[in-house]
Amino acid sequence: MRRAAFGRWRRAVLAARCRLVAGDRERGANPVELAVVMPLILVLLFASLQVSAVFLARSTALNAAQSGVNAQRLYNARGGAGKASATRFLSATGGWLLGWDRTGPTCVTTAVEVTCTVTGRSLSVVPGVDFAVEQTAHGTVERVTPP
Template identity: 70%
Template sequence: MGRAARRQLTSGLRLGRAVRRRLTGGGADRGANPVELAVVMPAILVLLFASIQVAAWFVARATALNAAQSAVNAQRLYEAPAGAGEARAVDFLTAAGDWLVGWDQPGPACVTDVAEVTCTVSGDSLSVIPGVSFPVRQTAHGTIERWTTG
């Protein structure tokens, strides 16, 4: 074996040893990843559940607002019977699913005066955290349709 071949072989062996040492040596950081993950994972889970809860609260809020708007649209019609708005809101909330919990106690409420109708829907958001409730209350306003001259 010539001198050049021997030099190539030894440099290849040195490179192999250096790579092996780098991959298996580890030193003081050896086993740190599981510990870091154990420290960070609870924070990640809290953020995950918090984001799901915020999304559920926004969906419940949108559901309550749409039910209130639907009630106002039913109650503001010309010569609408009393209770038409509440009935429409109940129909909407029954079909909407369980995003808004407890909406039926005391139920949607509509107040009508001479020119305006105001409907309010309230309840609690669907909760990811047991025993914790997130209240939702939405109100919609509208003018009552009527005949006018001129």
């Protein structure tokens, strides 16, 4: 008796298993979906890396320009102190800003104000895509005022 019940149970399980496997019409759909979605995922990944590289290049250029302004605006600062300070900063920060050494930081000093501009290019994650970066900082020249 037990053997007959086991045989019926086994046949029912096998029949259900065959129906499930035979009715599975979406077999192999996951690799196709992945092949369709993967280029979009890669484009978003590289775009986010490129945006990060541009942001870091802009931050580096702005900090170098501010460093130049802070050095040049001091009371009785020698000529070229701002450019030297910005160049030291850019040399120490690594390669986030490219091409700055060709033009170099420019610092213009008037009687009242100092303006430093740093130009260059950001790193390119995508070949052939080039982003120009230019940041300017301003500051007032320190001077002695009569009491």
